[in-house]
Amino acid sequence: MIAKRTFLYFFFSILPFYSFSQQAGNIAGGFSVSPAFELLRSTHTNYFYAPSLKFNYRFANGLEPGVGLEYATTPVHHDNGFILHRLRFIPVYGNLKYNFNTSKKIKPYAETSLGVSFNHYNIAEDATPHLKRKVREPGFYTYAGLGARYSLTEHLDTFLAVGLKGYKMSTNDLDINPHGLSFTLGFSIL
DSSP: OHHHHHHHHHHHHHGGGSOOOOOOOOOOSEEEEEEEEEEEEETTSOEEEEEEEEEEEEOTTSEEEEEEEEOEEEEEEEETTEEEEEEEEEEEEEEEEEEOOOSSSEEEEEEEEEEEEEEEEEEEESSOTTOOEEEEEEEEEEEEEEEEEEEEETTEEEEEEEEEEESSOOSOTTSOOOEEEEEEEEEEEO
16 A cells, blocks of 8 residues: 555656657657556465566667566465465566557557566464464566556656566476466656
8 A cells, every 4th residue: 555655646746747748759769767556466366566666778669678676565375375474575677578569649568577586475384374484585587468558748658567477486386476467557757
């Protein structure tokens, strides 16, 4: 809830500094900063809330390579016979976005991210929930999704995306691996 309020406060405090003339928003050869709020609905039916920040470079051919950082958290998560408490995942990743070239105001894109996630949580078995221990472990972070951006001004876009995300991808089905459907809402300053 705090992350959502912070995002909304920042978003609405920066809007007055931009005019709302509908421009193309296709600045090539420039850097963009994209703060966002992300919501992951886990396959175990709980939610992870995450502010994120990406830095990308937009090429004329539609590609946008970059880097990103996220801070995802949830109070409780059940996974593989364990109860996890106070989960905090901090992925650091490389990001690649492809912007489809359209002449419309809404511009679709495809995006993928790979990186490492620094995972912190307390773990207890379902049979003995009062016996907790702290866990700090890295994980292989993945994301793939589709989105659309809308140019508010020449230097400000808003975007909405949906995709699949995992914080500790593994071939071992007994690993603790929060993953699921991810929703993202944010804006890009070009």
